[in-house]
Amino acid sequence: MTLEELVACDNAPPADPSPPSGPLRDPDSVVLCLLAIDEEEEDDIALQIHFTLIQSFCCDNDINIVRVSGMQRLAQLLGEPAETQGTTEARDLHCLLVTNPHTDAWKSHGLVEVASYCEESRGNNQWVPYISLQER
Template identity: 55%
Template sequence: MSPEGSLTSSVTENRMQSVGVALEELLVTAQKQECLTVGIYESAQFLNTDPDSVVLCVLAADGDEADVALQIHFTLLQSFCCDSGITILRVSGVPRLRRLLASVDDNDDDEDNRRQDGDIHCMLVTNPQADHCRLREVGIYCQESLRVDQWVPELVLQDR
């Protein structure tokens, strides 16, 4: 690899790490403010009733999750979000997301149990009035990814 390629790779990796941290902070803030819908079924219901309040759709799955039903749900959610102008981000690092969101709501046993069972594959960030700087950073990353012909921007969360 040339020195330029190595530098580009390093810059891209740093950018993805920065956006990953921004996404994590955004999700934690949204959960604390009760502006986060978690779960495929819950997200589909919310999108059906109030799509205008959704500012970000996060679809989370790791590469080893080849569940056909999950992929069908993702395709339908992506299509709906694209038609509605909702920013979409595909994320890998489901265990990291589980720990992150479980640490926010230690008192909510039902929610924690559902997340332990794996229903964390879709998350909607709502409340467009919340002008969160991390939302802007994630949104810019998604727009930049779309410019390089990624239909759905992707991000890998680093385990810490």
């Protein structure tokens, strides 16, 4: 299963745009952090500081991290509406936290594969693996 398939199959449109509550605020339920950025944003110092702090938190809490480029493709995978002449404000997709319930019965095969990829990358001294999402 690819990262694109994982994101697409685990995606559900939010019913409520208010901030998450309950288990989503529990770092123990977070199993993956996607840090998404496009090439033109690489020089944004504030965003880089933000990413550094998030990476530190994730490392301290044993949360896998993946850097992703291709924000437009990521938005498509997440079912974001296309911007129409500036009337639709896009959500900030720079940091996505993927959660998983604490029960073994809910383990996702895709998440296991991503975790294995992250572990393999760390073994090759690539502490934060990088994936480029291509337009289709």
